[in-house]
Amino acid sequence: MFGKKPQVETGQSTQPVAGWYEEGAESGVLRYWNGNNWTEESMPITDATPQLLAEQAKVKEQALRQRTQVQAVELQQNEVNQKSNELIEKAKKYAQNGQIENEEIVIAQFLQVSKDYSGKAGFEGAQKFISQLVTRKELRIGCTYIGEVKKEGGISQYSRTNNFLSVQMGGQNAKIFSDRIFHGSKVYPIDKNTGAQVTLDGITQITQRPTLTRMALLSPLPGSALVPGLALQKKTQNDLRSATFIVASPKWSFTIPVSPDNISIPRQLAERINKIAQSMESSSSLQQSIVTHNPVVAQTKADQIEAIHKLLTGGALTQIEFDHLKSEIITGKGNP
Secondary structure (H helix, E strand, O other): OOOOOOOOOOOOOOOOOOEEEEOOOOOOEEEEEOOOOEEEEEEEOOOOHHHHHHHHHHHHHHHHHHHHHHHHHHHHHHHHHHHHHHHHHHHHHHHHOOOHHHHHHHHHHHHHHHHHHHHHHHHHHHHHHHHHHHHOOOOOOOOOEEEEEOOOOHHHHHHHHOOHHHOOOOOOOEEEEOOEEEEOOEEEEOOOOOEEEEEEEOOEEEEEEOOHHHHHHHOOOOOOOHHHHHHOOEEEEEEOOEEEEEEEEOOEEEEEEEOOOOOHHHHHHHHHHHHHHHHHHHHHHHHHHHHHHOOOHHHOHHHHHHHHHHHHHOOOOOHHHHHHHHHHHHHOOOOO
């Protein structure tokens, strides 16, 4: 209606910022542009116009700076979203192929990207998103939480041993799942070669010694303090025991110092790990046998699953062995 939109200034986007602009060449009129369209507001160009335009230039510069900042934030957000989507898709692919270590590495990268961009809130939001994908069986497929091995703290160690030198500092807890173990920031896949145990060494030692206080209080006559001192010596118990949770595989291993008074849970978890590894070995052997002796049956994954289901219903396989074998068939890990 009022001609072309104002000319874009250097450094601006394709849309000029709001302000007063000359309506046309040699029109002698200024018209107000609201950022999207011309308005009905106009004024003639006068001697006061240069001052008006100078003041407006400062406002326009500030508006342009704000717009540039917004555009930079939007660009960064788009880059973060693209990077996050790429990492999630990569993690899903690793999960489908049973590549546990690679899957967890990429998940950690995704969480770090979210934390770097949005801080604690972004990290927590990313964790919830990962949990949703796990629930939908898109990540950590077949991964079930079993329990946690907690390290014995330094205070607990000192209260038992009464010796600062025997305190083992550092160490991290371990969370045990049905196919992987999280130890601090690292993750280890459980396979048929994985083994776990809890060791318990040392003894509880009781020492006795006479004390000057008891000698002084219980001696009736001067020079007779030795008798009560020897008869009522102070007893000190020093717990020299040490308990260690150990998990190892051909390519990795780690240990956790645990409380000797609370080793039942670590032992139970060690047994669970060993049973999972044994069932994986049995499942691998059974699948190899099926493929070797039943080549016709083993042509497709569906046929293989049907074959092992018959073994399950016939009592030749336990439910745990069936689940592991089925997972290997689906992911392709058990193929010869």
